[in-house]
Structures are given as structure tokens and as C-alpha cells.
Amino acid sequence: MSRAWVFLGSGLALVAAVTVLFFAPITTRWTERVTIETISPVARAWGGAKAKWDDFRQSLRQFDVLEEENRNLRAENVRLQTEIRQLDYLRNENERFREMLAFRDQQSFRLLACRVIERDTSNWWNSVLVDRGWSDDPHLAPDQPVVTPRGVVGKTGTVGRSTTRVMLISDENCKVSVLTEGAGARGILLGDTPVNA
Template sequence: MALIEEEAALLRGKNLQLSFQVESMRYLLEENNRLEELLDFQRESKMTILPARVINMSASPYLSSSLSIDVGLESGVEENDPVITPKGIIGKTTIVGDNASIVQMINDVNFRLSVRIKPSGSTGIMRWLDGGLYLIKEVQKNANVNIGDKVVTSGFSDIFPNDLPVGEVVNITDERGRFQKSVVVQINENIGSIINLFVIVDQ
């Protein structure tokens, strides 16, 4: 009986070890795929983009949201440079040091982004609403906007180039007593889990 219990304990230990190995391999595979996506994006981009890595993140949904990245003046970064991932807008640089920069994130309560809704071409100013949701107010009521429409940068900004991906329309409501409507957008990127990103330089 004792021998059987000992063998069972050994098997449980081996199974646990195998589970750890499988989980480790899965993580490495996901990490490899993520890095391949970043490399492909950098190779295919028509913009001059500088790879960067997040070194610190400070986010509060009610105050300001920012992160620090490991590139700065010595790498060609300037104030108000757009910060992106392959999926979309992350924010813009606000303070730039020699070898590090602070980025104001898109979910900062003071961040505003000029956007366009495809395919209608309707434009508006997008701001953070809650979690991964963002709000575009004062869209013309007769604009042909539908759930699932893509949202991109409008090109009207001096900071963000035209047609960068932002998110997708998930809700539309009429503004009471007005000839306009509000559009709720789910952004493409999960900004709380960002590790690698890019800074658009030399625009």
C-alpha cells in the first residue's frame, strides 16, 4: 500500500512538472508570435517608427494615465510624437529625456483624438469613457454610422497621421433634443498589457 501511494505521489509530481513545461512552452510560443508581429509591422510600415519598450506604467481611470518608455532625445524622439502598436493608437510623448520619455495615454481623462468613422467619413473628437470604451459626441444624426464600423485617425491633427487604426463602433445613441448622436468605440489595443510599442518620428 505504501509503495502504491509513493508511486502515485511520484506521478502527481511528474504531471505537475509536465504542466509547468507545457505552460512555459505556450508562453514562449505566444511571445515569439508577438515579436514576429512587431517585426512584420516595423518592416511593412511606411512611417519612420522607432521601437520602444515600456519601463513603467502609472494608470488611474480618474486621474492621469501615463507610461514611461526606454527611448528619448538620443534616439530621435521629440515632444508630441505619436505612440502606437500594430493594433492602434496608444498616446503621445509629453516629456522627453535623453534616454527615456513619458507618454500620455489615450485613456487619460484629458486626452482628445480627432477621428474618422469608416466608411461614412463622419468625424469627431474621441475621449475616454470607461475601461476600453471611448466616446465620440456630436456626430451628425443623419450620418450613416453602424455598429462594427472602423474608427481611424482623421488626419486633422498636427500630431497624428491620417488613417491610423483606433477601434470599432460598439454603440450609437441619439443625443436628447439635438440633431446629433453619440458613438461609443471599443479601441483595438488592450493598453493595460502593453510591453512593446513604437514611436512615430521624423513626420
């Protein structure tokens, strides 16, 4: 009987081996399919989340770059606006100087260029202080006309060594002898505020 048991065991082992070999591909395919169907939604979700995270990180990097670029452009804008203001100032000053030079060349009398260095804040319309005095020109004296290329400004008042007080034509006490261009009529130019009686 022991031989019968050996044959029976060998036969069962052979049947089991053939069964495993025959059905193994089906089991493996089924296992693969179950695994793929179980894991693929998770893998897809993970891949999508990772892609969105990568896009978000890239957007943050781009935002930082754009923010830095924006700061640089704002600074450049401020610098250029300042430069434009300086150039406008210099252009206007250059035009004023050209106007003054042309004015000086057209005049038959001697001119002395000056600059306003002070304006009386208590009486804004009455007088200014200019940066020329008798040390700049010994002929400078009170009651001389003060003119610009646009016309009469006023007349000299107190003349000091390096400064002169100019009474403006808007001062009611300023009286300047004038000659009209068209008719050649002579007259006295008075300030536009009424004279106190």
C-alpha cells in the same frame, strides 16, 4: 512349578506380542486420525491467517510503491504544467513579435519599438513609462503618436534620455489627430472620460 511359571510367562508374553502386532496398525491409524482431526482445523486456520498476513504485507508493499509512484507523478505533473506555462508564454511572445514585425513592415513611417517599464499606480489609466528616450532616437519628441499593431495607444509626453512618459488615449487630457480608414475623415481622438471644465 517353576517350569510351569516360565511357560505361563512365555505364553502370556507371546499372546501380548501377537496382540500388539495385530492391533498396532489399528492403534496407529486411530492415533493418526485423532491427531489429524485435532490439528487440521488449527493448521487450516494458521495457514489461512498466514496467507492473509502475507497478502496484507504484499498490499502494504504495493501501497508504498503506489504512494511513491503517485508522488513522482505529481512532481512530474507540476514540472510539465510549469513547462506548458513557459511554452505558452513564449508562444504568445513570439506571436506578439511576429505581429509587431508585420506591423513595422507595413508602415511608411519610421517606428521605434519600446517596452512598458512602469505604470502609474495612482492614475492607472492615464500614463505609462517606456524604455526609449532621445538617446535611442534623437527625433523622439513630445506629442508623437504611440501605436501598436492593434491601433493607437496614446502619444508621447515628457521625453527623457532613456525613458519617455506616454499619455494613454484613455486619459481625458489626451487628444490625438486621427484619420478614419473608410471615409478618410480627419478628427481628434479624445479619452473616454469626460474632460473637466
